[in-house]
Amino acid sequence: MSERSDYPLHLAGLQERIEKALAGYFPAAEDGKNGLREAMRYSLLAGGKRIRPVMCLEFCRICGGDVERCLPIACGIEMLHTYSLIHDDLPCMDDDDLRRGKPSCHKQFGETTAVLAGDCLQAEAFETICSAPLSDGQLMRCCRLLSNAAGLAGICGGQHTDLSVPASAEAMVATEVDKTATLLAASCAMGAAAAGASQETERAALQYGLLVGLAFQLRDDVLDGDGLCALLGTETCDAMASANTQKDLEQLDFFQDTGFLRWLTIQLAGRES
Numbered sequence: 001m002s003e004r005s006d007y008p009l010h011l012a013g014l015q016e017r018i019e020k021a022l023a024g025y026f027p028a029a030e031d032g033k034n035g036l037r038e039a040m041r042y043s044l045l046a047g048g049k050r051i052r053p054v055m056c057l058e059f060c061r062i063c064g065g066d067v068e069r070c071l072p073i074a075c076g077i078e079m080l081h082t083y084s085l086i087h088d089d090l091p092c093m094d095d096d097d098l099r100r101g102k103p104s105c106h107k108q109f110g111e112t113t114a115v116l117a118g119d120c121l122q123a124e125a126f127e128t129i130c131s132a133p134l135s136d137g138q139l140m141r142c143c144r145l146l147s148n149a150a151g152l153a154g155i156c157g158g159q160h161t162d163l164s165v166p167a168s169a170e171a172m173v174a175t176e177v178d179k180t181a182t183l184l185a186a187s188c189a190m191g192a193a194a195a196g197a198s199q200e201t202e203r204a205a206l207q208y209g210l211l212v213g214l215a216f217q218l219r220d221d222v223l224d225g226d227g228l229c230a231l232l233g234t235e236t237c238d239a240m241a242s243a244n245t246q247k248d249l250e251q252l253d254f255f256q257d258t259g260f261l262r263w264l265t266i267q268l269a270g271r272e273s
Contacts, residue, residue: 007263011054018053019045021075025128039109039117040124044082047100051216051268052184053078056191058264059205062257065195069133073142073194076129077187080146083121084155084183086114093159122150134194141193141202149186154178172228173214176221181213204254211251215244216268245269 022044026037053074060070089096089104090111097107106114129142148154158178161171188209192202218241221227222234229237248265252258 004259004263007260010260011264014054014057015050017071018050018057018074018078021071022078025075025079025124035109036113036116036120039105039113040121042108043086043099043105043117044079044121046082046102050078052081052187054264055184055209055261056187056194058261059188059191060195061191062255062261063192063195063197063201063205065191065197070191070194072128072132073134073190074187076125076127076142077146077183077190079121079125079128080150081183083118083125084150086118086121088159090114093163132194135196138193138196142190145186145190145193145206149182154182154186158182169228169232172231176217176227177210177214180217181210184213184216185209201254204251208248208251208254211244211248212265212268215241215248218244219269241269 056074086105185206189206192205221229
C-alpha cells in the first residue's frame with residue numbers, strides 16, 4: 001500500500017469484497033417471511049460507497065488484524081447503517097421518497113414492512129457481528145462500540161434532536177456528530193478492536209472517525225445547500241470541513257501504513273457527489 005496509484009484499486013477491491021459478502025445475507029427461505037427479506041435486501045444492496053465497512057476493514061489491516069475475519073463486522077456495520085437510512089426516510093422522519101435514485105423502502109414495500117425491515121436489520125447487524133471468528137472479548141468490544149453509535153448517544157439521539165431542537169450552530173454540529181460521525185467513528189474503532197489492538201489505539205481510531213465523519217457531513221451540507229451551510233454559509237462550512245480534514249490527517253500520525261487512509265480522507269473531503 002505504498003503507491004498512490006494503487007489506492008483506487010484497493011478501494012474498489014474492498015468495496016467488491018463487502019458487496020459480495022452482503023449479497024450472501026437474507027436469501028429466500030421456506031418460512032413465509034420472504035417479503036420482509038426482500039425489503040431488507042432491497043435496501044441493503046441499493047448501492048453506495050460502503051465507506052463505513054471500508055474504514056472498518058482498513059483499520060483492521062493497519063492494526064495487524066485478519067481482514068477476512070473482520071468481514072462479518074464490516075457487514076454488520078453496513079446493516080445497521082441501512083436500518084438507519086430506512087427509518088430516516090419514513091414519513092414520520094424526513095419523509096423522503098427516493099434513496100440513491102430508487103424508491104425508498106417504504107415507497108417500494110409499504111410503511112409497515114419498511115419499519116420492520118429496519119428493525120430486523122438492526123438486530124441482524126449484531127447477530128452478524130457475533131458470527132465473526134474472533135475472541136469473545138473482541139466481539140464484545142465491537143458490539144459495545146456499535147450499540148453506543150446506534151442509540152441515545154448516536155443515531156437515535158441525534159435524529160430526535162434534529163427533529164425537536166430549534167436550530168443553532170452548536171446544536172446542529174452536535175446533531176451531525178451524533179447522526180453521522182458516531183457511526184463512522186465506531187466503524188474505525190471496531191476495525192481496531194477486531195484486530196485486537198490496544199484500548200489506546202481503539203480510542204485513536206475513534207477520534208479519527210469522529211473528525212472525518214463531521215467533515216464528511218459538512219461537505220454534504222455544502223453540496224446540498226442545507227444543514228449548517230444554510231445557517232452559516234458555504235464559506236464558513238468549507239473552512240470548518242477543511243480544518244477537520246487537517247485534524248484527521250494529523251490523527252493518522254498515531255498509526256503506520258496509512259497512505260490509503262490519507263488518500264481516502266482527502267477524497268471524502270473534496271468529493272463532488
